[in-house]
Amino acid sequence: MSRTLSLSLVERWRRSWYLQSVELWLDPMPRRRRRAVLSELRANLDEATADVGLDAAIAGLGAPRQLVGRYLDTEPQPRPRWNHGAAAAALVLGGWLYATLFYTLGMLDALDSTGTASPARGSFLGTHVVAISNPSELSAAFSGVPWWPLLVTVLVFLLVGRAWHALPRRTEPQVSAP
């Protein structure tokens, strides 16, 4: 069963996307075993593709999340999902940055429309903003530590990443028979 595998660019992209998705969901598996599983999966996927085509080969494996679910079902104990936690925390942080930028642009726009030349001061989720908009200067300065957004980001990272699975497990006390 050794046929030469030739894939089009689109098929290569699909195979790569599938394996990337599997890798993302396999996050809770220990790194060394995860790499071994992915390497073997790639080899078997190539064998199946050479035999029945990429569509059937991927269909046989099933959706990435379902396939990974079967792998993780057999894990001895649950582990944290750091990649998921980091992705969720990045989203929260990105949302906060976007909101702060939006708030600052609103201040500058208000200064511009009212013709106010003096600096405007404001605070948004712990960040102090000083905005200046006049014919000679257009600027915004930020200061202060945004504790709440940072706290929420860390909490989201820990919750989505299921960080509690990294804690050492308490072993049940053994009761000896009389």
Next chain:
Amino acid sequence: MDVVEVVERDPQLLKGVLPMLVLTLLDQEESYGYELVTRLQAGGLDGIATGTVYPVLTRLEREGRLSSRLVPSAAGPARKYYRPTPAGLSLLADARRAWTALADVVDRLVPLTEELR
């Protein structure tokens, strides 16, 4: 109703015996993942999916029931060949005994369809 329909309708039925089938085939001859799937299909499990078999191999290897070795392949990445360890053969013997005992009970309690008619 053939085996494919039964497996599709009740995947749990296969899940219980799949490790025994995998160990049996690998005891007969070592195989890599996809080759093992094709052997299972040739043996009558036409509808069995690759995504059902590979996690079983990973679990059995993690539990020390299978050993593996990488063999370079001219067609692509190295193939990982599996064969049962002594612990795997012991599990297989237990599984066969349990299956035979269960099959005896089922045969006794569940009459054949023809006998019902």
